[in-house]
Amino acid sequence: MKRVTSRTAPELKMLKMAAVRMAVGRLAATLILLLSIFASGRCNEHVPLLMWSSSGFQVAPQNAPAAGHIMSSKELHSYLTTALSSAPHNVLLFLQDKLSVDDFTMYAGVFGNKQDSAFPNLEAALQLSSSLLLPSVSSSASAALPALIQEQLDTAPLYMDPETLAQLRLNASLPALLVFRLPYSSGADMMSAKEVLSGNDEVIGQVLNIMKGQSVPYTAMYTALRPSRVIEEPSLAVHSVGARSLLQSRRGDPPAPYPPVEFKERGSTCILMWADNLTVSQLRSGKWERHDLAPKTFGEGVFSKLEGSYCNETHSRLVLNYENVLSYRSFKLIFVMSQRHYKVSARRWFTMDRVLLEYDGKKASFNASLSIYAPVEYSYRCDSVSSFRYPQLTPHSAKDNANEWRISFDDFQIQGFNVTGKDFSYASDCAGFFTPGIWMGLLTSLLMVLVLTYGLHMIMQLHTMDRFDDPKGPAISVPQTE
Numbered sequence: 011m012k013r014v015t016s017r018t019a020p021e022l023k024m025l026k027m028a029a030v031r032m033a034v035g036r037l038a039a040t041l042i043l044l045l046s047i048f049a050s051g052r053c054n055e056h057v058p059l060l061m062w063s064s065s066g067f068q069v070a071p072q073n074a075p076a077a078g079h080i081m082s083s084k085e086l087h088s089y090l091t092t093a094l095s096s097a098p099h100n101v102l103l104f105l106q107d108k109l110s111v112d113d114f115t116m117y118a119g120v121f122g123n124k125q126d127s128a129f130p131n132l133e134a135a136l137q138l139s140s141s142l143l144l145p146s147v148s149s150s151a152s153a154a155l156p157a158l159i160q161e162q163l164d165t166a167p168l169y170m171d172p173e174t175l176a177q178l179r180l181n182a183s184l185p186a187l188l189v190f191r192l193p194y195s196s197g198a199d200m201m202s203a204k205e206v207l208s209g210n211d212e213v214i215g216q217v218l219n220i221m222k223g224q225s226v227p228y229t230a231m232y233t234a235l236r237p238s239r240v241i242e243e244p245s246l247a248v249h250s251v252g253a254r255s256l257l258q259s260r261r262g263d264p265p266a267p268y269p270p271v272e273f274k275e276r277g278s279t280c281i282l283m284w285a286d287n288l289t290v291s292q293l294r295s296g297k298w299e300r301h302d303l304a305p306k307t308f309g310e311g312v313f314s315k316l317e318g319s320y321c322n323e324t325h326s327r328l329v330l331n332y333e334n335v336l337s338y339r340s341f342k343l344i345f346v347m348s349q350r351h352y353k354v355s356a357r358r359w360f361t362m363d364r365v366l367l368e369y370d371g372k373k374a375s376f377n378a379s380l381s382i383y384a385p386v387e388y389s390y391r392c393d394s395v396s397s398f399r400y401p402q403l404t405p406h407s408a409k410d411n412a413n414e415w416r417i418s419f420d421d422f423q424i425q426g427f428n429v430t431g432k433d434f435s436y437a438s439d440c441a442g443f444f445t446p447g448i449w450m451g452l453l454t455s456l457l458m459v460l461v462l463t464y465g466l467h468m469i470m471q472l473h474t475m476d477r478f479d480d481p482k483g484p485a486i487s488v489p490q491t492e
Contacts, residue, residue, distance in 0.1 A: 055148070055149040055236060056081075056146040056147055056148050056149065056237060057109050057110065057146075057147055057149060057152050057233055057235075057236065058109060058110070058111050058114070058143070058144065058145050058233065059086075059143075059144040059147045059152065059155075059231060059232070059233040060132070060141065060142075060143055060231065060232040060233070061093060061142040061143075061144075061229065061230070061231045061232075062135055062136055062139045062140065062141035062142070062229075062230055063097045063098060063139050063140050063141075063227070063228070063230070064098060064221065064222070064227045064228050064229075064230075065138055065139055066227070067096075067097055067098055067139075067227055067229075068096060068097070068140045069093050069096070069097050069140045069141065069142050069229070070092050070093050070095055070096045070097070072089060072092055072093070072142065075144065075145075075146070078146070079146060080146045080147070080148050081144055081147045081148060081151060082148055083148070083150060083154055083158070085151075086144075086147060086151045086155070087158050087161075089142075089144065090158055090159065090162055091162065093142060093229075094159075094162055094163070094229065097229040098227035098228050098229050099163055099185035099229070100180060100185065100188075100226055100227060100228045100229065101159055101185075101186070101188070101228070101229050101230075102190065102217060102218075102221070102228050102229070102230040102231070103155065103156065103159065103167070103187065103189045103190065103230075103231050103233075104190050104192055104210075104214055104217075104230065104231065104232040104233075105155070105156070105190070105191055105192065105233065105234065105235065106191075106192040106193070106194055106210060106232070106233070106235075107191075107192070107194040107234060107235060107236065108194040108234050108235070108236050108237065108238035109194065109232075109233065109234030109237070109238055110237045110238045110239045111145055112238070112239050113203075113207060113238055114129070116204075117129070117203075117204045117207055117208075128204050128207040128208040128211060129207070129211045131211050131212065131214050131215030131218065132211055132232065135214075135218055135230070147233065149236055149237065152233045152234060153235050155231070155233065156187070159187050160187060163185040163186075163187055164185070165184075165186060165187055167187040167188075168186070168188050168189065169189045169190075169191065170188050170189070171190065171213075172190075172213060172216040172217050172220060175188065175217060175220050179224065180221075180224060180226045182225075182227060190213065190214075190217060192210040193206060193210070194206055194207075194210075194234070194238060203238075214230075214232070267284075268308045268309050268310065269284075269308075269432070270282045270283055270284035270308075270423070270432075270434070271283045271307060271308070271314050271316070271328070271330070272432060273316050273319045273321065273328060275320065275321050275322075279429050279431065279432060280321035280326065280426070280427075280429055281319065281321055281326055281328050281424075281426050281429065282389070282423075282424065282425045282432075282433075282434055283328055283345065283423070283424045283425075284308070284421075284422075284423045284424075284434075285307075285308075285419045285420060285421060285422045285423070286304065286420040286421035286422075287304040287418075287419070288302065288303040288304050288307060288419055289301070289302050289303070289416075289417070289418040289419075289420075290303065290335070290336070290343070290367065290415060290416070290417055291415065291416040291417075291418075292336055292415055292416075293414050293415075293416075298416060299336055301335050301336050303330070303332060303335070303343060307330060314330055314331075315330070315331035315332075316329060316330065317329065317331055318331070318342070318344075321426065321427075323349075323427075324348060324349055324350070325346075325347070325348050325349075326345075326347040326348070326360075326426035326427060327344065327345070327346050327347070328344070328345040328347075328424075328426070329342055329343075330343040330344070335369070338370050339370060340368075340369065340370055341367070341369045341370075342366070342367070342368040342369070343367060344364075344365070344366035344367075344368065345362060345364075345365060345424065345426075346362070346363045346364040346366065347360055347361065347362050347363065347424075347426040347427075348360065348361060349361070349386045349426075349427050357385060357386075358385070358386040359384065359386060360383065360384060360385075360386045360390075360426060361378075361379040361382065361383040362378040362379065362382040362383070362390070362424070362426075363377075363378065364376065364377065364379075365378050365403055365417065367412070367415060367417075372411055373411065374405075374411040374414070375405070375406035375411075375412055376403040376404060376405060376406065376412050376417065377405075377406055378402060380402075381402035381403075381440070382395070382440075384437075384438035385438060386427050386428055387428050387435060387436075388425075388435050388436050388437060388438040389423055389424065389425035389434040389435050389436070389437050389438070390423065390424055390425070390437070390438055390440070391423040391434075391437035391438070391439050392419075392423075392439065392440035393420070393421060393422075393441075394419070394420055394422075395417075395418070395419040395422045395440075396416070396417060396418040396419070397412070397415070397417045397418070398416050399418070402440070403417055423437060
């Protein structure tokens with residue numbers, strides 16, 4: 011890997027130190043690779059990666075990743091394979107403790123203040139050479155970067171500093187992986203962070219000048235082990251505070267959702283249904299007594315009783331059987347669906363015709379066909395389906411027992427036709443296009459158009475004088491009696 015011009019005592023000592031560092035580097039690369047495999051807790055953390063080559067060499071152009079996509083170790087390995095196929099195999103890896111894209115935004119003088127930039131050497135290197143920017147690389151992939159490059163180049167990493175590099179002579183024909191660890195300020199003072207980044211940029215400049223002085227072509231990479239700024243994703247839990255709502259920060263991963271209710275006919279799944287809760291309420295003595303059926307329908311170790319369910323090409327019926335619900339020994343929640351071809355849309359649609367409650371020989375029937383429908387290839391989903399709050403379910407008649415009941419389904423999804431496997435098809439959501447905000451905007455715009463039209467009409471009705479007084483001719487006389 012290295013060629014020494016003369017074997018003086020200091021240089022022999024330095025070679026021994028390099029050999030020790032090589033062994034330590036192999037062990038460190040192995041440990042980093044293992045840590046990256048088990049660092050599942052940081053799967054959402056990502057860091058930027060800059061790659062450029064020395065003047066006269068090109069980094070192989072590649073398609074930029076999709077915006078917001080976090081690159082995994084496998085994808086980074088593919089990028090490195092393509093990039094190093096034409097770039098020099100003397101790799102300089104500047105591995106900082108922490109780094110984020112926001113650091114470049116805050117300290118790189120991107121608004122024309124180049125004299126205040128903390129990265130003058132880095133900017134100069136990128137302007138004079140071919141470069142590649144990967145804005146979002148997972149922390150586990152960046153931690154495994156030395157091991158990935160080691161696999162590509164078949165050489166162990168050497169952890170160095172500019173002083174040691176200045177005393178060595180590299181052979182341009184042999185691959186080398188030189189790793190330079192850079193610090194990052196952990197304090198809250200922005201000026202200290204800028205000073206540390208400026209110092210790291212000076213280290214990068216010194217290393218690049220040394221490589222240029224030795225006329226050794228190189229490929230340089232600048233990244234970090236962890237992001238300097240992490241934005242936690244909020245959970246879906248909302249807590250009301252007066253007239254406002256605050257999002258609760260996510261603490262830990264959310265639990266995996268339980269599987270939907272699945273009914274099979276002749277060994278193949280034909281009906282799927284899922285909901286966050288299935289609440290039924292009955293009016294008793296002037297009060298609504300409610301019961302949530304979801305714990306008896308979904309969850310680990312829960313097996314729904316689906317006796318009475320069936321499905322065919324045109325009709326589906328899902329029957330959920332319960333016991334001891336609101337003091338009723340037998341209780342059934344039934345979804346009745348059908349599908350047919352509509353000539354206007356030239357396609358088949360399925361509708362939920364009825365939602366039935368059967369309890370101890372009595373029946374309550376709700377109509378649902380006017381609100382719950384979707385293309386037959388899709389599933390139907392709605393955040394809230396109820397019979398009393400913006401009702402999609404209405405009693406079958408004024409004398410029906412349904413007038414004594416309330417039904418509410420939250421995060422409801424159902425599919426009764428064309429089910430493939432155990433997953434729902436693409437969902438047709440119940441959310442309408444014309445929201446209250448859109449209606450307010452349209453009405454306001456219409457009012458402004460009417461005012462403008464009225465103003466233009468008034469201006470067009472103005473008439474100028476068609477006769478004027480001529481001082482050389484007879485004066486215009488206006489009779490006073492008229």
